[in-house]
Amino acid sequence: MRGFLSKHRRPSGFLVLLVAFALVPLWVKSPYYIDLLVMTMVNAGLAMTFVMLLRTGLISLCVAAFWGIGAYASAVLSVNAGLSFWICLPLSTLITAAFALVIGYVIIRNAGFTFIIMTTVLALLFVTVVGNIKALGGYNGISNIPAPDSIGSIVFDTKVDFFYLGLVILVVVVLIISAFYSSWAGRAWKAIGFNPRLAQSIGVNVFRYRLLSFVVGCAIAGLLGSFYAHYQTYINPNVFNLFPKTIFIQVYAVLGGAGFAILGPLVGAGLLTFLTETVTVVVQDKAEYTFMVVGALVILVVVFLPRGVLSLGEYFAKLWAWARRGGGRDGGPQPEQTLKSAGAAPEEAEGA
Amino acid sequence: MSVILQLAFDGLTIGLIYVILAAGLVLILSVTEIFFVAYGMFFMWGAYAAWYCESGLGLSYPVAVLVAVAVTGVFGLLSYMLIFKRLQHMEGRFLVTVTGALGLSLILEKAVLPIFGTQPKSIPGIFTQAWRLGGVHIELKKLVLIGVGLLVTLVLFWIYEKTRVGRAMRAVSSNAEVAALHGIRPMWVYLLVMGLGCALAGLAGGLFAPAYNVHSGMGANVIANVLLMTMLGGMDSLLGAVVGGLVVGQVLSFGQYYFGQMSIVYLFLVIGVIIYFRPNGLLGHRTDLGV
Amino acid sequence: MTTPAGSSNGPLLRVEDVSKHFGGLVAVNHLTFEVEEGEILGIIGPNGAGKSTILGVISGFYPATAGKVFFEGQDITNLKSHGIVQLGIGRQFQASTLFMSLSVLDNVYYGFHLGYKTPVWNRLLRFPSALREERELRARGAEILDQMGLGAVKNEITKNLPHGHQRILGVCIALATDPKLLLLDEPMTGMNQTEIATMLELVRGIRESGITIVMIEHNMSAVMSLCDRIVVLDHGQEIAEGLPWEIRENDQVIEAYLGKDEFLLDD
Numbered sequence A: 001m002r003g004f005l006s007k008h009r010r011p012s013g014f015l016v017l018l019v020a021f022a023l024v025p026l027w028v029k030s031p032y033y034i035d036l037l038v039m040t041m042v043n044a045g046l047a048m049t050f051v052m053l054l055r056t057g058l059i060s061l062c063v064a065a066f067w068g069i070g071a072y073a074s075a076v077l078s079v080n081a082g083l084s085f086w087i088c089l090p091l092s093t094l095i096t097a098a099f100a101l102v103i104g105y106v107i108i109r110n111a112g113f114t115f116i117i118m119t120t121v122l123a124l125l126f127v128t129v130v131g132n133i134k135a136l137g138g139y140n141g142i143s144n145i146p147a148p149d150s151i152g153s154i155v156f157d158t159k160v161d162f163f164y165l166g167l168v169i170l171v172v173v174v175l176i177i178s179a180f181y182s183s184w185a186g187r188a189w190k191a192i193g194f195n196p197r198l199a200q201s202i203g204v205n206v207f208r209y210r211l212l213s214f215v216v217g218c219a220i221a222g223l224l225g226s227f228y229a230h231y232q233t234y235i236n237p238n239v240f241n242l243f244p245k246t247i248f249i250q251v252y253a254v255l256g257g258a259g260f261a262i263l264g265p266l267v268g269a270g271l272l273t274f275l276t277e278t279v280t281v282v283v284q285d286k287a288e289y290t291f292m293v294v295g296a297l298v299i300l301v302v303v304f305l306p307r308g309v310l311s312l313g314e315y316f317a318k319l320w321a322w323a324r325r326g327g328g329r330d331g332g333p334q335p336e337q338t339l340k341s342a343g344a345a346p347e348e349a350e351g352a
Numbered sequence B: 001m002s003v004i005l006q007l008a009f010d011g012l013t014i015g016l017i018y019v020i021l022a023a024g025l026v027l028i029l030s031v032t033e034i035f036f037v038a039y040g041m042f043f044m045w046g047a048y049a050a051w052y053c054e055s056g057l058g059l060s061y062p063v064a065v066l067v068a069v070a071v072t073g074v075f076g077l078l079s080y081m082l083i084f085k086r087l088q089h090m091e092g093r094f095l096v097t098v099t100g101a102l103g104l105s106l107i108l109e110k111a112v113l114p115i116f117g118t119q120p121k122s123i124p125g126i127f128t129q130a131w132r133l134g135g136v137h138i139e140l141k142k143l144v145l146i147g148v149g150l151l152v153t154l155v156l157f158w159i160y161e162k163t164r165v166g167r168a169m170r171a172v173s174s175n176a177e178v179a180a181l182h183g184i185r186p187m188w189v190y191l192l193v194m195g196l197g198c199a200l201a202g203l204a205g206g207l208f209a210p211a212y213n214v215h216s217g218m219g220a221n222v223i224a225n226v227l228l229m230t231m232l233g234g235m236d237s238l239l240g241a242v243v244g245g246l247v248v249g250q251v252l253s254f255g256q257y258y259f260g261q262m263s264i265v266y267l268f269l270v271i272g273v274i275i276y277f278r279p280n281g282l283l284g285h286r287t288d289l290g291v
Numbered sequence C: 001m002t003t004p005a006g007s008s009n010g011p012l013l014r015v016e017d018v019s020k021h022f023g024g025l026v027a028v029n030h031l032t033f034e035v036e037e038g039e040i041l042g043i044i045g046p047n048g049a050g051k052s053t054i055l056g057v058i059s060g061f062y063p064a065t066a067g068k069v070f071f072e073g074q075d076i077t078n079l080k081s082h083g084i085v086q087l088g089i090g091r092q093f094q095a096s097t098l099f100m101s102l103s104v105l106d107n108v109y110y111g112f113h114l115g116y117k118t119p120v121w122n123r124l125l126r127f128p129s130a131l132r133e134e135r136e137l138r139a140r141g142a143e144i145l146d147q148m149g150l151g152a153v154k155n156e157i158t159k160n161l162p163h164g165h166q167r168i169l170g171v172c173i174a175l176a177t178d179p180k181l182l183l184l185d186e187p188m189t190g191m192n193q194t195e196i197a198t199m200l201e202l203v204r205g206i207r208e209s210g211i212t213i214v215m216i217e218h219n220m221s222a223v224m225s226l227c228d229r230i231v232v233l234d235h236g237q238e239i240a241e242g243l244p245w246e247i248r249e250n251d252q253v254i255e256a257y258l259g260k261d262e263f264l265l266d267d
Helices: A011-022 A031-055 A063-079 A085-107 A112-131 A159-182 A184-194 A196-201 A206-232 A242-256 A263-282 A287-304 A310-324 A335-343 B002-032 B039-056 B061-087 B093-116 B140-162 B164-174 B176-181 B186-211 B218-233 B238-277 C051-058 C081-087 C104-115 C120-124 C128-147 C163-176 C193-208 C220-226 C244-248 C251-256
Strands: B130-133 B136-139 C013-022 C025-035 C040-044 C066-071 C089-092 C181-185 C212-216 C229-234 C237-242
Touching: A011 A159, A031 A063, A031 A159, A031 A184, A031 A206, A031 A242, A031 A263, A063 A085, A063 A112, A063 A206, A063 A242, A085 A112, A085 A206, A085 B238, A112 A242, A112 B218, A112 B238, A159 A184, A159 A206, A159 C120, A184 A196, A184 A206, A184 C104, A196 A206, A196 C081, A196 C163, A242 A263, A242 A287, A242 B093, A263 A287, A263 A310, A287 B061, A287 B093, B002 B039, B002 B136, B002 B140, B002 B164, B002 B186, B002 B218, B002 B238, B039 B061, B039 B093, B039 B186, B039 B218, B061 B093, B061 B186, B093 B218, B136 B140, B140 B164, B140 B186, B140 B238, B164 B176, B164 B186, B176 B186, B218 B238, C013 C051, C025 C051, C025 C066, C025 C237, C040 C051, C040 C220, C051 C181, C051 C212, C081 C089, C089 C163, C104 C128, C104 C163, C120 C128, C128 C163, C163 C181, C163 C193, C193 C212, C193 C220, C220 C244, C229 C244, C229 C251, C237 C244, C237 C251
Parallel strands: C040 C212, C040 C229, C089 C181, C181 C212
Antiparallel strands: B130 B136, C013 C025, C013 C066, C229 C237
16 A cells, blocks of 8 residues: 555554554544534545646635535535435535536636636635625524434434544545555646746646546535534535635645645645634634734745744654764765765766 | 616726736746745735724824835845745745745744734724715725826836846846846846845735725735736736726626626636647746746 | 648758747748758857747747748747647757756656646556656656666756766757757857767767757757758848858858857868
8 A cells, every 4th residue: 555645654554543643532522623623524634625726837715615616516415405415525525526627628728927816806706795694594504404324323413423424535635646646647746846947748638637637626625614614503604715715725735835735735734723722712712813913924934944843743753863974974965975876877977 | 877887887996906916927027937836825914004093003004005115025035035035946946935835925924923913903084085986986085096007007018127236137038148148137127026026016005994894814815816827827927917907897797797606617717728729827927937 | 842741752841931020129030941851950050040049939839920931841930839849849948948847857747748648547556557657757767867878867956967968968858858849049059069979979869760850059050060960140131041061152141150260260
């Protein structure tokens, strides 16, 4: 099974983490903390879809809007059409993907500022549109969204049940995302992110692969939205707004480290979710102070740790390797080393 | 008929606010290449600063607007010097500058609540004269706004097109490295543009305050509209900002009347179609902005 | 020869009356030339003559303003660059455009983009076919690197490579797309004499393996010794075409280069 999560990390480590995480509810009984963990998983999943598009060189500020489309699709299907959660979940994923396909087809032709502006405006418009549609409950939203039907003896009536459901969904999401990353599609995305012109010259259809990443990412956001709607039982358009939801999604990714496609969002979401709660306690429930502290934190991170908290790990790993070798050589290949090995090639390069 | 004239007049008023805002944002986007989402918050801070100077400190309104301009301009300078100067040349600068701007807007948006309170503000008693002209209700404060807006736009064009400073801005906008070879220090131009752009947002806020309500959500509300008009006009064209601002002002004024809140959605769809066929906007040139 | 459709013994590439304008600037002006299968065609000319532009038009990076480009008799004028690569025109870039943070082998491996057949799901479920394909492509990548003399540095990070090696790697990536026609954009710029000699050998080797080559180069001695035929551009127009010795003695060419040492030097 080696390499199925990310080629840099052994899955055994991931499995240990996964099992440890799955055992948390045995010790933590407080529904409040379980709720935070469930939201961490949802947020991490959303941040992963953000990173997915970022890989292709696009910054999308409308992740939350597609999350909302999934949530609303699922809510309407279950409340108005009376469908079971287990049907709503795949259906709302497909509906979100369809929206993403149409919207992406128009907006992905322009990279850079135009794309990011389009997505910013889309995110803000989502709230306006949904808020003005009476059938979707307007700004009051939709309430009484039913919990998932029981499967056999598993009944979804406590937060712990949702914790495990969310965990299963998150694992599936991680598997899907890593499948894409380890395939030619993921390599094409990365190639586009590195250099769109070079990617074209090796035959990558830049538009189509960006669209693929947009649709897959949005579909996953829709899947998480469906889960979220049935977990919260109540949704309203402002939950899915640009300020602050999408900002937070992006911050999870950058805080953890945007270069780490899976682990970065997990670490970032975990850190920030619990940090926000701590700050809220410290500032005694004044939400505006919490946001200000988070904003300041975001700025500090991008200024001093632009590659995220996990880049600290790389730094320490290098330091550790250096120390183990007795401090003789640096962790990375040094220029002279490169030259020496290059010299073995037929052409002599010393003169360059 | 009088309804249409009234809507056109109101559209012109709000349109000129947008022109000032869009001009400032276009300068920042095209010269510094920072996706400055926090821009709307500077507009809000300008409005709050003008309100505070007028109502809290008892200054006269024109002085209050000048203070608002100064405050937001200094904010802009500080935000560049403390944050964006470092982020601008980092690896993956697009992502880090956007993230930094988002963090900044989070701080600026929420900071007004504990400082100024949650109640919406207004500046009553400024230029209260009003006339009815052919069924159109014309308020002096809106006329003042239109006059100042036109004046500022003209001055801005003069600076951008005719002065040495403007030439430096255009040079850095088209290619910072070449500009540096010609003896222009890009850093100073960035600093200037951030200060000027944010000051323009503050000015728009100060002008906005007596005619409309001041509240903490206005920064987020306005940024979508301003982004739309920079796309419509072209992200590197000052003239595009003017055209975009005036058009969007009119469209929103009429749209609000006939379609209600959904008008901005229709506007977005129309602009989406335009961008699909003209990726650089109506008057823009560069396709590579921010790539 | 207006429609050389499907003719197997026609030229491999035919550029027919192509013009390219950038705004008001005419970069290429009514240019016509042909490339025969198996030859090395050199395109030379002073700076700003439109050499890079014509490569950009052939490889689909710039749409032509007027005129047509035929590859193996097929009209490729309006195809996008990724479609043109698929047909068999590989391209190496002027600047060292590489995946700098990847290893050398990975650069070539990424270049096999068109070679992948296995769907995403097979890779997730780790079907043997998917893994085998990856192994095969990696082996082929290593093979290309060996042939091009980069075998020893295949695990280095690309940005640590010396400039000459980076240029060669650019050619390797283009080779990974399995081209019939290879476009080289100043492959020897910034190289020293030893590196240039190596590059000459490599380019000859590529031609031996049956790949036709069109190259732009400033280094005149290299062009003269390497190319079978040379097209000279000036101000976007063809001013001469012929064998190397013909070009060397062409008055118009000498005039176009007048005062520019690069042509008169070397030999």
